[in-house]
Amino acid sequence: MSRSPDNILLRFSAEQEQQVREIFAQLEKRGFPAQHQTPHITITFSPSMSDAVAQRAAELLPDLIPACFHRVGTIVFGTKRKQTVAWLLETTDALEMAAREISAVNPDGRGPRWTPHLTMGLRLPREIVPDYIRALDELAAAQLRELTACRAALWKPRLQELTLLAGDMEHNGRD
Template identity: 75%
Template sequence: MASPENILLHLSQDDEQQVRDVFKRLEERGFPAQQQTPHITITFSPNMHDDVVQSAAELLPPVIPASFQRVGSVVFGTKRKQTVAWLLETTDELEIAARQISALNPDGRGPRWIPHLTVGLRLPREIIPEYIRALDELTSAHLREFTAVRAAFWRPRDRELTVLAGTKESSNSR
């Protein structure tokens, strides 16, 4: 399956580097390497509709940069491969905008949005408890807040990133 198109938020360079450092330390402990650029997805689709991207370009600039607080861990998936993420909370303004954008996406989940930052992608189900334990041990107490400095539309098929709000500096690619 090809990677979907996304409307997503990128972290500040400092926050992104701290997350990448956690990835590196997990890998040093023998867990699968995490290559993804740390980000927060608002909505995704095999082929994002132009009106969804246009609405994101209108709704997100007033709420970016945005602060997120890490409030727990969550596991997504019910099959053999699962995803571990940090559950996040943000401002009411961003939450409302994200839900409006999500509701416009016919391939989305309606007006639902679960803000999260993936820290373990497609992990074998049997290592999840050990992975979460290691993640808790390696995550410093001060890594509880993140700042999203950029909103973008990512089209992986063409490796095309369109900045919708915020700064053009940030992460390497996606």
């Protein structure tokens, strides 16, 4: 049984997902921890996503998908021993407002806040984070400056259930 929370998330095309996975593989070849997560952008998460949140996402997101994101920086989440390295992303005002509204409806959420990002290094030991960021910059400086989310979905890892909320059916699978 998965301990991961349910997520309303945005997924990429198979081609862009593979490009991110190739960066993960190159980082692993350099001796960094393997990354197994499916590339995605989380809008909101909950131990058990309420139907109201999924319904609101299904109402707001279809008109906004596909959605373009621009990579504008690298950020580090976490203050303890394990940290997460991510690409900070920007998108349209319309998607930003929709994501904030979806997050605000989530009783387990963080209110109307959203920091769009793509996790590039999950649960990294704090002491390797500077080297990881340097290697990531070397490998991906000119790649994936722009990303396109082509579907929105509700992912329930404990059930291994992906429910499409907006976009195409090109890619289904685990998160």
